[in-house]
Amino acid sequence: MRVMAQMAMVMNLDKCIGCHTCSVTCKQAWTNRAGTEYVWFNNVETRPGQGYPRTYEDQETWQGGWTLTKRGRLQLKAGGRLKNLLTIFASPKQPSIGQYYEPWTYDYENLTNAPLQEHTPVARPKSLLTGENMNVSWSANWDDNLGGGPALASQDPVLKQVSDKIKLEFEQTFMFYLPRICEHCLNPSCAASCPSGAIYKRAEDGIVLVDQDKCRGWRKCVTGCPYKKVYFNHRTGKAEKCTFCFPRIEVGLPTVCSETCVGRLRYIGLVLYDADRVLEAASEPDEHKLLAAQRSVLLDPHDPQVVREAERAGIPRDWVDAAQRSPIWRLIHDYEVALPLHPEYRTMPMVWYIPPLSPVVDAIAETGEDSEAARNLFAAIDTLRIPVEYLAELFTAGDTVPVTAVLQRLAAMRSYMRDINLGRDPDPSIPAAVGMTESAMQEMYRLLAIAKYDERYVIPSAHAEQAHSLEELATECSLDYEGGPGMGGSGPFGEGSGPGFADPIAVENFHMLQQRQTSDTVADPSTRKARVNLLNWDGKGRPSGMFPPRDDGDPADGPQLRDAESTGAEVVQPLPAGGSESGPAGTGTAPRSGTGPGGGASPGGSS
Amino acid sequence: MTTSTTDILLWVVFPYVCLAVFVLGHVWRYRYDKFGWTTRSSQLYESRLLRWASPLFHFGILAVFLGHVMGLGIPKAWTRAVGMTDEIYHFLAISIGAVAGISTVVGMALLIYRRRTVGPVFSATTRMDKFMYLVLATVIFTGMWNTIAGSILNLGGHYDYRDGVSVWFRGIFRFDIRPELMADAPIGFQLHALAAFFLFALWPFTRLVHVFSVPLGYMWRPYVVYRSRPDRLGSRASRPGWERSERRPERTGRR
């Protein structure tokens, strides 16, 4: 047994409202640069739909992931090592920009500079690749909310697998959103495809990263990843991918997409797994058993033997503790409601999903029946073959049994909790019907419905006992600061060449950020830990905390005025998503509610 | 030995300067600009033409390179010693060389055509790229000319480069250089050699550096690479002389 720790995520699809906040904040943080205009480390797809890049799930075309050879050995679907090397001059299965979309901007200048004319001037779309005028005809979300109708959605490779009858029944359709990031797989085919060995899995937390200094732009990883979550930066000529926001994770903060998720549907935590068993599990011949195989690789963090082995493997004690408190482990193992996306790609993805019950609920609601009664829900799960089969194609390689079981648990929770919420007597037969105890069901409800920030994100910070609070930890730097590589700067050898790339990972200093987010003091220039909120400043006097206190006794300055002002219009720093509950002190993951000297909520508190 | 100053300059000084720039330039570039060390692939923009042109060119030029290793690196005496007559050698060199040369030229022509006509590819082309293409094309065309005009059509009389250019070239590395051999060579060979050495000098400053990244190690390394987070503090490597005193000495720099 070789215990390793893996940072993993679970997304509860029922709660995703398809708002794309996660995509936008991720883009602002990581890919808001020349060369990555078309890149969305996080994207949200409407299913059924083609996804981004278009039809990426059709592995017969794109050849991503792993496959089994005739002799049962695991091999890259794109071919063996030699074939991989011989095709580096023109990667045969790389999606072109057309499969993503041609990035564009608008000629806004024309709106103000156009000469006087009969017609209102327009801002024409201009390609960001050529600078020419272009017709916008596709983007990362062209078929959002089933836009484009059956003509587009029927191209969905998953839908095609389900059956032909779906085309006829498309009017009675269903829809849900699927947010996707890199899966940080246990058996990453991107890393296996990289000829230079530039893509690596971090031994400590399993985050998969591209070493920007070692990447030579062979773009084999783009083909290798079945989820198409490695992108080619066309300006720097290097591959880039989701970093699981590792500079944030290292100091105990959740990823940007999780932090900003409006539905609060993302969970982050550790799982422990047996690295020696990954290959064996990924080579499971029966696709329907891959889910069980993948689950079996994960180790129970409460098992004393596992704890001992983890210690032997050098995993710090607080990481084991975090693995024991991990919401991920509970959702995957205790409640068995989380499923991996496309286990049949055999990469052992580590972003898991709780499949949505909403297609079923919606279907019942349309009939006018009670869509929260357990009886109706169970019957509908059994009869609504198409949504269930579709979900099975996504999460269990087409096996409807596990998906049905998860949906039944979610349905049971729904109707069981309704009784409680309506003040009726809870019906113990409902949890029993899905093999759960009443208390487990209530625990699961708590985790899925009302878990606070520090329950959803159990992230132990990285160990660097000497960490200096003013420097963030980072390994490799793929993404840079203003004027640096990838920010449009151009060195003598083209985009992003030249030294300096080993400099700060991001503009934001993550330790400072965490302190700011978790600090419970108002702005205090003597520590610089909290920030000044000018939104509450009415223009009179000095905004509190802006300047260091003077010690010359000037009554108009200093602490007195600060106190006086803060009772009037308190300065409370904004809270991160995740609410106002105070977490246990010192966990490092809990934001404390910003109660200023006057106590209570402030008008600016949620701005 | 009557070698003019010009000959010394062209056939002794120039090659050594170019080779020095080649070697030192690569060392410098690797240390200064690992981030910029890439193929700068443009496949994302366009792959219909690239799919044919790029392998044609690359496999062609690899064969041409091997041909040069044979032709320049191996003395006549050796091939004779293994029983290969000059006729057979000539026939092999010309036939294999022609195939390799033609695919290189066709591939390059297609690639340059693609670079010029496909909008996104053209706008991603740097000035250095254009200059490099010019020099590379000169080298390839003069080389083709020597093969066709010199060896096949025998224009301007017979010239056996294996007794001239090759001996001079090997002399460079044995520090026993004989510039008079080049001075006597036909103009086509002279131009080819000059352009080639100039390309060597240009090499470290162009995208051609990717040649030295041939990922042969891929054949043997484990599929999935694991690495540890370095215990370095911050993302910035500390400057020499500014290491933190409480820190253990770093083992191997960047891991």
Ligand code: SF4
């Ligand atoms: S999902 Fe992420 S870790 Fe998995 S193969 Fe793709 S890029 Fe690699």
Ligand code: SF4
């Ligand atoms: S922010 Fe949350 S709710 Fe909104 S699209 Fe992203 S995952 Fe869904």
